[in-house]
Amino acid sequence: MTEPLLAVNNLQMHLFANRGTRVVKAVDGVSFTLSKGETMGIVGESGSGKTMTSLSILRLLPTAGRIVGGEIRFAGQDLLGKTDREMQRLRGSDIAMILQDPMMSLNPLFTIGEQIAEPLRVHRGMRGTGLFNRLKELLHGVRIPSPETRLRDYPHQMSGGMRQRIVGAIGISCEPSLLVADEPTTSLDVTIQAQYLQLLKEIQQRIGLAMMFITHDIGIVAKMCDYVAVMYAGKLVERAPMRTLFRAPKHPYTEALLKAVPRLNTTTERLWSIEGQPPDLAAVPPGCPFSPRCPVAEARCCRDTPPEFQVGPNHYSRCWLQEGA
Amino acid sequence: MSQTLLEIKNLTKHFPVTQGLLWQKTVGSVKAVDGVSYRLGTGETLGLVGESGCGKSTTAKMILMLEPPTSGSILFQGEEVRSLSGKALHGYRRGVQAVFQDPYSSLNPRLRIGRLITEPLVVNTEMSKAQIEERLRELLDLVGLSHRAAHLFPHEFSGGQRQRIAIARALALRPRLIVLDEPVSALDVSIRAQIMNLLQDLQEEFGLSYLLIAHDLAAVLHLSTMIAVMYLGKIVETGSSHTLRTQPLHPYTQALFSAALPGHPDDQRDEVIIEGEIPSPLNPPAGCRFHPRCPFAQAICAVEEPVLQPQAGGSEVACHLY
Numbered sequence: 209m210t211e212p213l214l215a216v217n218n219l220q221m222h223l224f225a226n227r228g229t230r231v232v233k234a235v236d237g238v239s240f241t242l243s244k245g246e247t248m249g250i251v252g253e254s255g256s257g258k259t260m261t262s263l264s265i266l267r268l269l270p271t272a273g274r275i276v277g278g279e280i281r282f283a284g285q286d287l288l289g290k291t292d293r294e295m296q297r298l299r300g301s302d303i304a305m306i307l308q309d310p311m312m313s314l315n316p317l318f319t320i321g322e323q324i325a326e327p328l329r330v331h332r333g334m335r336g337t338g339l340f341n342r343l344k345e346l347l348h349g350v351r352i353p354s355p356e357t358r359l360r361d362y363p364h365q366m367s368g369g370m371r372q373r374i375v376g377a378i379g380i381s382c383e384p385s386l387l388v389a390d391e392p393t394t395s396l397d398v399t400i401q402a403q404y405l406q407l408l409k410e411i412q413q414r415i416g417l418a419m420m421f422i423t424h425d426i427g428i429v430a431k432m433c434d435y436v437a438v439m440y441a442g443k444l445v446e447r448a449p450m451r452t453l454f455r456a457p458k459h460p461y462t463e464a465l466l467k468a469v470p471r472l473n474t475t476t477e478r479l480w481s482i483e484g485q486p487p488d489l490a491a492v493p494p495g496c497p498f499s500p501r502c503p504v505a506e507a508r509c510c511r512d513t514p515p516e517f518q519v520g521p522n523h524y525s526r527c528w529l530q531e532g533a
Numbered sequence: 534m535s536q537t538l539l540e541i542k543n544l545t546k547h548f549p550v551t552q553g554l555l556w557q558k559t560v561g562s563v564k565a566v567d568g569v570s571y572r573l574g575t576g577e578t579l580g581l582v583g584e585s586g587c588g589k590s591t592t593a594k595m596i597l598m599l600e601p602p603t604s605g606s607i608l609f610q611g612e613e614v615r616s617l618s619g620k621a622l623h624g625y626r627r628g629v630q631a632v633f634q635d636p637y638s639s640l641n642p643r644l645r646i647g648r649l650i651t652e653p654l655v656v657n658t659e660m661s662k663a664q665i666e667e668r669l670r671e672l673l674d675l676v677g678l679s680h681r682a683a684h685l686f687p688h689e690f691s692g693g694q695r696q697r698i699a700i701a702r703a704l705a706l707r708p709r710l711i712v713l714d715e716p717v718s719a720l721d722v723s724i725r726a727q728i729m730n731l732l733q734d735l736q737e738e739f740g741l742s743y744l745l746i747a748h749d750l751a752a753v754l755h756l757s758t759m760i761a762v763m764y765l766g767k768i769v770e771t772g773s774s775h776t777l778r779t780q781p782l783h784p785y786t787q788a789l790f791s792a793a794l795p796g797h798p799d800d801q802r803d804e805v806i807i808e809g810e811i812p813s814p815l816n817p818p819a820g821c822r823f824h825p826r827c828p829f830a831q832a833i834c835a836v837e838e839p840v841l842q843p844q845a846g847g848s849e850v851a852c853h854l855y
Contacts, residue, residue, distance in 0.1 A: 430794065430796070465722055475778070479726040481723070481726035
């Protein structure tokens with residue numbers, strides 16, 4: 209087997225508050241692999257550590273955050289061993305990221321042409337006509353009409369959907385091999401969201417991009433992803449190929465999550481609801497973090513943290529019920 | 534069909550657009566809501582779906598009397614709301630309550646929960662302190678919060694719990710109608726289901742009517758009896774949630790359905806991805822407002838505005854195709 213494009217092994221990222229006296233295990237033992245051209249979704253509720261996982265891969269952690277264990281390998285290189293300069297060369301060039309809010313991720317003082325040109329200038333050394341042609345091509349690629357004039361526009365002159373497409377264009381400008389998209393469509397309307405997701409799919413097929421979707425919306429996963437990882441309280445509780453996860457979830461949290469979403473095609477009398485709240489990451493219960501809300505929890509679940517059990521081809525679950533299954 | 538609680542007829546709201554700083558002159562108007570009619574029965578839920586700028590929130594604001602309508606009428610239990618005054622107006626305001634999207638900004642951070650929930654009682658009724666206390670405990674029980682919560686401040690609660698507080702406050706005066714403006718979209722998936730179930734339970738227990746405004750089609754279908762799809766200030770299709778689910782007729786409704794994210798990979802529908810963005814309501818397209826984006830647009834669509842026509846399936850559609 210060839211080496212996957214991205215391999216994350218037992219990643220642990222902790223946030224230290226109060227001069228190190230309060231430790232929040234934001235990412236606690238996360239492992240997964242992502243191959244070239246594949247799309248993976250990381251689903252989880254707010255505070256489950258999905259954004260922190262993606263920021264760890266790019267090494268863009270908040271000052272309080274530190275990676276305390278594990279390994280991240282990208283295209284055969286150890287990302288955690290790299291210096292900041294080396295990481296800078298990688299970011300935007302081989303690994304790109306799209307953030308949630310296009311209003312916040314574009315600089316209002318520069319034209320969008322200048323902003324798309326920046327990574328090309330820095331990473332690829334492009335100048336002059338070559339650069340200009342590439343910019344037009346990129347804008348055309350994300351379906352912005354009349355690219356020549358639009359390049360001179362400022363972000364405020366564009367709608368939310370267009371701005372998000374500009375951010376997408378910046379992301380793919382250097383033809384990265386991995387694109388991390390953190391909730392790329394939450395601020396968009398549904399029809400605009402559908403357009404954008406369609407566009408990302410097309411771009412992916414065109415340039416063989418691997419994508420990582422960070423989302424709270426199980427629907428995006430159903431629509432876009434080949435592989436899914438479900439996070440809960442900093443832990444990856446289940447990962448599986450997309451269809452397997454929807455057909456036969458092997459973790460009570462995943463199962464409940466799928467049943468809690470109303471379906472478009474079928475009527476449900478009543479939604480399944482998970483009682484209680486997700487735990488505060490500063491005080492995660494001992495044992496399995498889901499045990500206080502789990503309908504099938506046993507005594508052991510509240511005591512010992514379950515390891516990852518393999519339950520099928522490429523399908524892993526962190527649940528004691530799967531032991532020996 | 535159940536008894537009509539609220540009926541709006543030909544409701545419009547135009548916001549004037551002005552130019553100049555001191556001697557302002559009106560240069561146009563944004564037709565936020567343009568001739569919308571529907572009825573809502575007792576114990577029913579009407580879902581208003583549409584993208585941003587379609588006028589769904591403006592409609593709700595007019596019903597809550599937060600915005601005066603430009604024209605049209607709002608009938609509550611058969612009475613024209615705009616002509617109410619004095620005691621009758623007071624009664625209307627008590628009978629219609631609201632729960633908003635963001636439970637972080639709809640609760641005053643400086644008031645304790647007990648005070649927040651009972652404020653409508655203090656203002657609107659002559660209940661004694663003991664009676665109010667008792668009602669408070671009753672309300673907290675109803676929404677599944679502990680009595681201890683009354684002494685805490687909003688910041689001590691999570692999003693889902695805050696939404697429960699907002700619901701308790703809306704219930705305090707025993708309203709007939711609650712306007713729910715995106716009640717679950719700010720919440721996490723597992724909490725969303727809790728709140729939707731709570732809303733359904735309360736509706737059943739008290740025979741409440743809901744006017745539900747949301748952009749999440751699956752959630753609206755799940756909670757609503759009737760649905761109205763809005764586009765640029767107009768209703769393009771209305772029908773029971775069952776009819777719309779099985780047989781959406783208007784191209785925009787179909788596009789909304791195919792754009793909605795599936796809850797399951799097997800739920801995927803044929804892709805009708807519409808191009809372009811929502812035009813500015815300042816000068817909406819002539820004819821059918823959807824025609825520039827419509828994949829089935831004909832010559833007539835650009836000229837003549839379609840009106841809502843009853844269809845065989847029981848829904849009403851404003852489209853020249855039918």
